Amino acid sequence: MEIILEIIVPVFGIVGIGYGAARLGLFRQEATKGLSAFVFDFAIPAMLFRAMATTALPAQIEWGYLISYFGGGYGAWLIGTLVSLYLFRRPGAEPAIAGMTGGFSNTVLLGVPLILTTFGERATLPLFLVIAFHSWQLLSVVTIQAEVGIGARDEMRRLPANVLKGLVRNPIIIALLAGVAFNLSGLTLPHVVDTLTETLGRAAMPCAVFAMGASLAGYRLAGSVGEAGVGVVLKLALHPMLVWLLATHVLTVEPLWRDVAVILAALPVGVNVYLMAQRYQAGIAPAVTAVLLSTAVSVLSVALVLHLLEVR
Secondary structure, eight states: OHHIIIIIHHHHHHHHHHHHHHHTTSSOHHHHHHHHHHIIIIIHHHHHHHHHHHSOOOSSOOHHHHHHHHHHHHHHHHHHHHIIIIISOOOTTHHHHHHHHHHOBOIIIIIHHHHHHHHGGGGHHHHHHHHHHHHHHHHHHHHHHHHHHHTOHHHHHHHHHHHHHHHHTOHHHHHHHHHHHHHHHTOOOOHHHHHHHHHHHHTHHHHHHHHHHHHHTTOOOOSOHHHHHHHHHIIIIIHHHHHHHIIIIISOOOHHHHHHHHHHHTSOBOHHHHHHHHHHTOSHHHHHHHHHHHHHHHHHHHHHHHHHTTOO
16 A cells, blocks of 8 residues: 555556546647657756766676566567467568567656656666667667568668667757766766756656656557557566566576566556557557556556565
8 A cells, every 4th residue: 555655646646637637628739749848858858967977887787687677578579579470460560569569668758757756866777777778779679670571671771870860869868878978077066057957857757747648648549459458468467577587586686676677667568669650550559559558557567566576
């Protein structure tokens, strides 16, 4: 009950308020776009920059932690792909979208506020280490897989340049790298910059989850419940289970880092899965249905994961 009152209700409650406000017309689509732009371009980058500029960095990257998280994700991704190929017999780019559904978490809009609400600033480094590797890596993999599936070799040749362009233009990645660079410089963050980024960053968590809820109100269940259901099970159950097994019994990751990885893996399907489905016009119905269903079910599944991890 303590977990539900102190962690689940504040985070998912704001998601619900945002969703209800948008569905009732109290928060218009233009406002949602504006709030989302503020979150992605200003609030979260400010929070990430300050966190990385002031956090004690490890002597080396915790590869066991990253391998546990992404290894579990790619395991669920592979199974989703195989199920799509051989059970549902989907052609072209659809197996890539199905695989991505099982291994792509909503790490920014939901992961940042949930992890920081749960663990506080001590979880800053493991959280942002996953974020730094997350989208650019997984979006590159799904692009390669989708292009192979539809046989579009020209797009694959442009992939490295497209990935680099996306990284250079991503405010979150820029903020992370800038924060690490400042940290390594050995300088102290000026008080005015520290205060400014701290104040701006405080808006990130409530605005992010509200924007997520309002954004979801623009989607509707689109059918393909069977395929979407498989994706939801892979995402909310198999992904965190594989991460826990790898981090606990294969690579022995430090408990706090392990718990952060497992909770991030237990998050619902990221909206980018739907966006990639739209880009390739493949698997759109199961993708949007999986995003909505997994977000609704994750209220209970994340609470269960927190309980099993004995988070206090």
